[in-house]
Amino acid sequence: MRHAVFWPAFALTLPQALWVRQTARRFADAEGPTEGSIDGPDPLRLCGIGDSIIAGVGCRTLNQALIGHTARTLHEEVKRGVHWQALGRTGSTAGGILRRLVPQLHEQTMDLFVVSAGVNDLTALKTLSKWSASLEALLRALHAHSPQARIILLGMPPMHCFPLLPQPLRAVFGFRAHSFDLTASDLLETLDFATYVPFDGDFRPEQFAADGYHPSEASCAEIADRIVDAFAKR
Numbered sequence: 685m686r687h688a689v690f691w692p693a694f695a696l697t698l699p700q701a702l703w704v705r706q707t708a709r710r711f712a713d714a715e716g717p718t719e720g721s722i723d724g725p726d727p728l729r730l731c732g733i734g735d736s737i738i739a740g741v742g743c744r745t746l747n748q749a750l751i752g753h754t755a756r757t758l759h760e761e762v763k764r765g766v767h768w769q770a771l772g773r774t775g776s777t778a779g780g781i782l783r784r785l786v787p788q789l790h791e792q793t794m795d796l797f798v799v800s801a802g803v804n805d806l807t808a809l810k811t812l813s814k815w816s817a818s819l820e821a822l823l824r825a826l827h828a829h830s831p832q833a834r835i836i837l838l839g840m841p842p843m844h845c846f847p848l849l850p851q852p853l854r855a856v857f858g859f860r861a862h863s864f865d866l867t868a869s870d871l872l873e874t875l876d877f878a879t880y881v882p883f884d885g886d887f888r889p890e891q892f893a894a895d896g897y898h899p900s901e902a903s904c905a906e907i908a909d910r911i912v913d914a915f916a917k918r
Contacts, residue, residue: 690863693856694809700853701807708848711895713774714740714749722755724765729792730755731769733785733826734800737838739772742893746770748901753908754798761912777805778818786825793830796915799823799837802864806840806857812867820871827877834918836911837872839882840865841899847889848896879914883907 694701713736721727732738732751740749755768771785778801801822805815819837826835843849844858865882872880889896891903899907 690856690860693852693859697853697856700850704849704853708897709895711741711893711898713772714743714746716745716747718746718770720747720752720755720768722759722766722768724759724763727765727767728758728762728795729767730758730796730798731771731789731794732798732800733771733789734773734781734798734838735776735802735804736772736774736898737800737841738770738798739774740770741774742895742898743901743904748904750800750899750904750907751798753905754911757905757908757912758796758915761916772800775804777801777808777810778815778822780804782818782822782825786822786829789829794833795830797826797830797833797835798911799826799835801837802840802861802868803843806843806860806864812863815864816867816871819868820875823872823875823878827875831877833877834915835875835878836914837868837878837880838907838911839868839880842883842885842887845887845892846897847892879918881907881910881914 737750740746743749746752751768751770755766759766771788781801823835840861843861844854846854869880872878891900893900
């Protein structure tokens with residue numbers, strides 16, 4: 685039912701969607717090395733893989749982006765060293781991450797994957813079944829690479845709050861993002877190696893980066909706390 689409602693609603697907002705695509709300010713990926721280490725005993729291997737959130741768009745450096753914050757928080761929580769890698773590609777769908785980024789993984793197995801995907805599948809108008817199939821293929825490929833790793837999938841961002849998107853497009857995309865969230869959550873209930881960490885509640889405008897589309901550095905720190913909590917509770 686939710687699937688059927690989206691398409692006519694989106695058709696009405698198509699001019700807005702095209703306007704946003706043409707006029708939205710494009711921000712570069714965060715600066716800095718895509719790999720790093722925090723000294724400590726028995727180091728954990730952390731890999732962020734996915735779309736522009738992993739690439740750090742909206743943040744000044746990767747150290748202040750999601751994976752940098754996650755590495756530091758993980759180090760503080762478990763009192764171990766952390767080797768981290770950020771494999772992010774702006775605009776990537778789940779299928780694109782599988783094809784282009786998974787082959788770039790190091791041979792060494794990981795202890796934790798943090799995966800960000802979904803927004804570009806949504807804006808590319810992928811169906812829910814296509815989204816689920818692509819996401820499952822990606823997660824299973826990561827599991828095959830590192831069978832002992834915990835995979836944490838971030839939920840869909842709160843698109844109903846994105847300052848960049850005008851109404852009613854914002855509401856329509858927010859509605860669709862909720863459907864993507866439910867689909868991903870249902871999928872992860874069948875995968876014992878993965879954990880879903882949804883975005884709960886609304887985001888205030890100040891919690892977004894200057895582009896009105898990506899999380900701010902402070903928001904990345906908050907998301908990192910939730911990732912590490914989920915990892916510690918596995």
